[in-house]
Amino acid sequence: MKVLVTGGAGFIGSAVCRYLIEETEHKVVNVDKLTYAANLESVALVADDDRYAFEKADIADREAMDTIFERHQPDAVMHLAAESHVDRSITGAGEFIQTNIVGTFVMLEAARAYWEGLSADRKDAFRFLHVSTDEVYGSLGDEGLFTEETAYDPSSPYSASKAASDHLLTAWQRTYGFPGLISNCSNNYGPYHFPEKLIPLVTLNALEMKTLPVYGDGSNVRDWLYVRDHARALLLILQKGKLGEKYNVGGNNERTNLQVVHAICDTLDDLRPADKPRRNLIEFVTDRPGHDARYAIDSTRLQTELGWKPEENFESGLEKTIRWYLDNETWWRPLREKNYAGERLGLLKTG
Numbered sequence: 001m002k003v004l005v006t007g008g009a010g011f012i013g014s015a016v017c018r019y020l021i022e023e024t025e026h027k028v029v030n031v032d033k034l035t036y037a038a039n040l041e042s043v044a045l046v047a048d049d050d051r052y053a054f055e056k057a058d059i060a061d062r063e064a065m066d067t068i069f070e071r072h073q074p075d076a077v078m079h080l081a082a083e084s085h086v087d088r089s090i091t092g093a094g095e096f097i098q099t100n101i102v103g104t105f106v107m108l109e110a111a112r113a114y115w116e117g118l119s120a121d122r123k124d125a126f127r128f129l130h131v132s133t134d135e136v137y138g139s140l141g142d143e144g145l146f147t148e149e150t151a152y153d154p155s156s157p158y159s160a161s162k163a164a165s166d167h168l169l170t171a172w173q174r175t176y177g178f179p180g181l182i183s184n185c186s187n188n189y190g191p192y193h194f195p196e197k198l199i200p201l202v203t204l205n206a207l208e209m210k211t212l213p214v215y216g217d218g219s220n221v222r223d224w225l226y227v228r229d230h231a232r233a234l235l236l237i238l239q240k241g242k243l244g245e246k247y248n249v250g251g252n253n254e255r256t257n258l259q260v261v262h263a264i265c266d267t268l269d270d271l272r273p274a275d276k277p278r279r280n281l282i283e284f285v286t287d288r289p290g291h292d293a294r295y296a297i298d299s300t301r302l303q304t305e306l307g308w309k310p311e312e313n314f315e316s317g318l319e320k321t322i323r324w325y326l327d328n329e330t331w332w333r334p335l336r337e338k339n340y341a342g343e344r345l346g347l348l349k350t351g
């Protein structure tokens, strides 16, 4: 297969590119606009492979997308390009509407036109996987899990834009018979994670003995999945998933934010002892507006129908991740110096 991956210079997209080149025989065309969140260093390990190609382009640019489909003749699309950070969507939703909704619309139209023109057997085999999030389901109370049947109830501009793009995919499938699938995944973590997100931000701040901002009282729960397990799930869904279906992806690793921050502090205290316990650096700060209380995924469909299961548990995955940041300062140092220095994002102006 030749797979067109959008957003392949981002956190999860780069893991997908590396996985496809390192662990399979497939070819990859990475299409990425290279926003602040992108880093081509994240695909440096595979960039010289004959099976890998890169195109710098905006998914909302129809002409560019038509040219790329025509030039590369992909057999499938994995669509990950998006604005992904909730706090930035609170500060300004424009880019989220433009890339996540308009961009997905343009991708769907370009892919549909290309698909319509394929020979019968290639048309039959073509698939488009839209990579989405569990945040479209909104917030859970203390009990229960998100299933594929849970009604959409997004809270943030980011999750509303992802919900809109999911609905577009479903409509294209029902209306045009377009061969689409959707995956809804929980919080990913692992190497090459941009340091605006909780785990890399706290890891790097803790390493540098800076304060560790915990929103509210730290009791919000997320369900963590190691990024390579997500990449494996995505290929499985692309190849074996039932067209028109949704698949939830999650690691069964519910943790409060405070538990996560404690685990990072304790691991770093072991690996890089400091003059005081890093838990002392925790600072409880103003909560995120519209902060969802709890996410937790039921991934039974993916496990029973497609035979997926995560290989990494949270403890092993977190230690691997922290060790990766310790060993890869050349990857994150320029991002902290030029792209994002760790300041608080997503607060509403008062007064």
Ligand code: NAD
Pocket (backbone or CB within 6 Å): 006, 007, 008, 009, 010, 011, 012, 013, 031, 032, 033, 034, 035, 036, 037, 038, 039, 057, 058, 059, 060, 079, 080, 081, 082, 083, 084, 085, 099, 103, 131, 132, 133, 134, 162, 184, 185, 186, 187, 188, 189, 194
């Ligand atoms: P990321 O922010 O790390 O990377 C996004 C990538 O998309 C960047 O390389 C960026 O340059 C590219 N991009 C943005 N706008 C673009 C445009 N208009 N045209 C082309 N490229 C563009 O995001 P991520 O965390 O890797 O998330 C990838 C996808 O997975 C997103 O769709 C996100 O909604 C979804 N998702 C993320 C998580 C998570 O925990 N990070 C969980 C579930 C689902």
Ligand code: DAU
Pocket (backbone or CB within 6 Å): 084, 085, 086, 087, 132, 133, 134, 135, 185, 186, 187, 188, 196, 197, 198, 199, 201, 213, 214, 215, 220, 221, 222, 257, 288, 295
């Ligand atoms: O659930 C999937 C989603 O996970 C993806 O769709 C998003 O793209 C991805 O960014 C992630 O969203 P979250 O908002 O859950 O991730 P974030 O790392 O921003 O925050 C995780 C939790 O930690 C959340 O409850 C807010 C809290 N937090 C975050 C930061 C950055 C803090 O307490 N302090 C912080 O400094």
